[in-house]
Amino acid sequence: MPHLEVDGIRKTYGSVTAVEDMSFSLDEGDLLTLLGPSGCGKTTTLDIIAGLTRPDHGDIFINGERVNDLGPENRDTVKVFQEYALFPHMTVGRNVGFGLEMDGVARDERESRVKEALEMVQLGGLADRKVDELSGGQRQRVATARALVKEPAVLLLDEPFSALDLKLREQLQVELKKLQEELGITTIHVTHDQEEAMVLSDRIIVMNDGAKLQEGSPMDIYESPGSEFVANFIGKSNLFDGTIVENGSGSYVAESSYSGTRFRGVSTREDSMAVGDDVTICLRPEKCDMQPGTPEAGSENALSATVDHKFLLGSVVQYRLSVDEPIYGDRADIDFIVEDKNLAEHGEFDKGTAVSVGCRPEFVKLIKR
Amino acid sequence: MSIIETGRQARTDIYQRYVKPGLDQLSSFKTVPTLGPGLLFLIVFFFLPIVILVSISFQAEFVAGTVSELTFGNYLKIVNDQYFINTLIRTLLMGVAVATTTLAIGYPVAYHITRTESGRRRVVFMLMIIVPYLTSVVVRTFGWLIILLENGFLNTFLRWTGLINGAVKLVNNEWGIYIGLVHVFLPIAVISLMTSLGKIEPEMEHAARDLGASRVRVVTRILLPLSKRGLLGGFLLVFALTISSFTTPSILGGNTEVMATAIYTYVGYLTNFNLAAALAMVLMGFAVTVIVISNYLGQRRMEVV
Numbered sequence: 298m299p300h301l302e303v304d305g306i307r308k309t310y311g312s313v314t315a316v317e318d319m320s321f322s323l324d325e326g327d328l329l330t331l332l333g334p335s336g337c338g339k340t341t342t343l344d345i346i347a348g349l350t351r352p353d354h355g356d357i358f359i360n361g362e363r364v365n366d367l368g369p370e371n372r373d374t375v376k377v378f379q380e381y382a383l384f385p386h387m388t389v390g391r392n393v394g395f396g397l398e399m400d401g402v403a404r405d406e407r408e409s410r411v412k413e414a415l416e417m418v419q420l421g422g423l424a425d426r427k428v429d430e431l432s433g434g435q436r437q438r439v440a441t442a443r444a445l446v447k448e449p450a451v452l453l454l455d456e457p458f459s460a461l462d463l464k465l466r467e468q469l470q471v472e473l474k475k476l477q478e479e480l481g482i483t484t485i486h487v488t489h490d491q492e493e494a495m496v497l498s499d500r501i502i503v504m505n506d507g508a509k510l511q512e513g514s515p516m517d518i519y520e521s522p523g524s525e526f527v528a529n530f531i532g533k534s535n536l537f538d539g540t541i542v543e544n545g546s547g548s549y550v551a552e553s554s555y556s557g558t559r560f561r562g563v564s565t566r567e568d569s570m571a572v573g574d575d576v577t578i579c580l581r582p583e584k585c586d587m588q589p590g591t592p593e594a595g596s597e598n599a600l601s602a603t604v605d606h607k608f609l610l611g612s613v614v615q616y617r618l619s620v621d622e623p624i625y626g627d628r629a630d631i632d633f634i635v636e637d638k639n640l641a642e643h644g645e646f647d648k649g650t651a652v653s654v655g656c657r658p659e660f661v662k663l664i665k666r
Numbered sequence: 667m668s669i670i671e672t673g674r675q676a677r678t679d680i681y682q683r684y685v686k687p688g689l690d691q692l693s694s695f696k697t698v699p700t701l702g703p704g705l706l707f708l709i710v711f712f713f714l715p716i717v718i719l720v721s722i723s724f725q726a727e728f729v730a731g732t733v734s735e736l737t738f739g740n741y742l743k744i745v746n747d748q749y750f751i752n753t754l755i756r757t758l759l760m761g762v763a764v765a766t767t768t769l770a771i772g773y774p775v776a777y778h779i780t781r782t783e784s785g786r787r788r789v790v791f792m793l794m795i796i797v798p799y800l801t802s803v804v805v806r807t808f809g810w811l812i813i814l815l816e817n818g819f820l821n822t823f824l825r826w827t828g829l830i831n832g833a834v835k836l837v838n839n840e841w842g843i844y845i846g847l848v849h850v851f852l853p854i855a856v857i858s859l860m861t862s863l864g865k866i867e868p869e870m871e872h873a874a875r876d877l878g879a880s881r882v883r884v885v886t887r888i889l890l891p892l893s894k895r896g897l898l899g900g901f902l903l904v905f906a907l908t909i910s911s912f913t914t915p916s917i918l919g920g921n922t923e924v925m926a927t928a929i930y931t932y933v934g935y936l937t938n939f940n941l942a943a944a945l946a947m948v949l950m951g952f953a954v955t956v957i958v959i960s961n962y963l964g965q966r967r968m969e970v971v
Binding site (some may be wrong): 347348349362368369370371374375376380382384385386395396399400445447 | 867869870872873874875876877879880885887888891892921
């Protein structure tokens with residue numbers, strides 16, 4: 298039996314559909330991320346699970362028990378709010394102890410559990426501080442402690458790190474992940490930050506316009522994006538239109554709709570494709586190779602291109618290329634991106650260099666449209 | 667130390683030593699032209715009249731432009747007369763009662779206005795609050811008279827329902843003043859609370875609910891403490907306005923006097939300006955004391971919590 302089950306929930310505000318037929322389930326100790334652009338319905342989904350919003354349709358089960366009719370105060374879920382929502386008129390200790398106090402936990406036990414929770418988030422000794430004396434990172438930790446101290450069945454995180462700068466965000470992400478695994482607490486996490494989703498999640502659901510687009514492990518979603526939207530949203534992708542011209546065993550050949558260049562690759566979905574199907578050809582920047590010179594005429598999985606810009610991004614060099622063949626149709630302004638880690642092997646390519654860009658068939662993803 | 671750091675250090679030094687003192691001085695000069703007109707107005711129309719009032723209250727006779735012998739006589743007369751003591755107590759209690767009632771009634775209204783997502787509903791509520799202010803308080807108060815009199819709407823209605831036989835006495839006593847003033851000052855309480863409640867993020871309430879607080883506890887543990895400033899401000903405002911109000915008590919109170927009507931009697935009918943001035947000073951003294959104490963309590967509470 299899954300620990301949390303969300304079954305066909307739907308929520309509309311007037312004529313706007315916030316969440317459309319959302320279903321998923323979660324085993325105990327798993328961390329699931331709802332990932333999508335702002336306004337995609339992920340926070341609404343979270344609020345419905347928390348009981349802060351009533352769904353128009355659908356059911357929520359926690360440990361097999363239907364909780365639709367329980368108010369937020371009676372549900373075994375706790376949400377960490379995006380701006381933390383710490384109570385400014387209470388000390389850190391009172392904030393963290395608030396949930397326990399509401400549950401009628403005796404003072405002695407409350408105090409020891411608050412102390413423990415604050416130590417867990419490395420804020421031991423700050424119990425008597427006022428909330429407005431804390432830094433952003435400390436506030437985030439207090440919010441986390443306030444939720445964890447209640448030992449909820451399901452922890453709900455609403456963009457918990459979005460108000461922090463990059464370095465701190467990365468640090469707290471790792472800390473939270475460790476804590477979550479240590480405590481084995483079932484967690485739903487909402488973010489628009491795909492890197493954060495990759496770091497934290499056991500499983501990701503990509504959402505757009507209130508609907509679930511794809512569900513899978515971070516690796517699955519990155520390696521096999523089921524739609525152009527997902528390919529674009531998770532990591533960087535070079536995407537262009539094509540048509541299936543050959544159906545081999547396990548692999549397909551697609552022809553660029555504009556240049557006729559042939560790409561041998563794999564399907565990102567279970568269902569099979571037929572000759573003539575329209576696909577989006579997806580090449581990840583780090584999966585492409587570059588060679589000096591131009592490819593042989595008519596060769597598969599190769600494009601001739603010119604280096605426009607070169608950026609050193611620390612461990613990789615990112616090249617922005619203009620492709621000589623019209624794979625983007627009329628839109629010549631789209632850059633083809635290649636990220637290269639093998640600096641030693643062939644050195645760097647300077648601006649203006651003519652190169653041949655290739656990609657091995659297992660890395661060419663053909664997304665059926 | 668790198669060149670950049672040295673440069674930055676030098677810039678900070680120059681700023682601290684030469685620029686900042688100049689800026690500070692400039693800002694203190696600026697206060698004169700900005701505060702000036704207001705200050706002048708206050709001196710002419712507030713401080714001077716009060717000084718004159720104080721001096722009249724310490725004299726036995728009133729002759730314009732002259733100062734006769736100073737005496738505590740007027741104040742002694744007030745302290746030794748049960749009528750004045752009763753009037754003072756009635757006035758202060760009225761202030762507390764009206765302020766508390768308007769805040770209690772106004773709180774849910776203010777909450778609703780700040781939380782409703784319907785813009786139209788907010789406008790309707792705001793209009794309901796403001797529109798009565800477009801009518802003269804005299805007219806509104808006579809309206810209450812029609813409702814509350816022994817043969818007024820309310821008593822007629824109550825007799826019709828059979829709940830009462832004779833009449834409930836609702837005017838020419840404290841009840842009349844109380845009902846009238848609650849109506850007059852309710853909008854002030856609402857507006858004062860709205861400012862305060864509007865600053866409380868709805869997330870605070872959601873977070874409290876989510877952590878296990880019932881609706882009642884959200885009010886007592888989150889909303890009330892966080893709107894303390896609005897409550898205090900509203901209380902002081904309505905209290906001060908109530909104890910100094912004249913029109914409503916004089917129409918709905920009948921022979922039941924409050925300080926303002928007593929002062930009017932002494933100025934208008936008995937032409938004892940000196941006693942009236944002393945009464946005014948006593949009233950003001952109590953008002954200021956209440957304001958100072960509650961302000962102090964409010965400040966202190968704010969820091970402790």
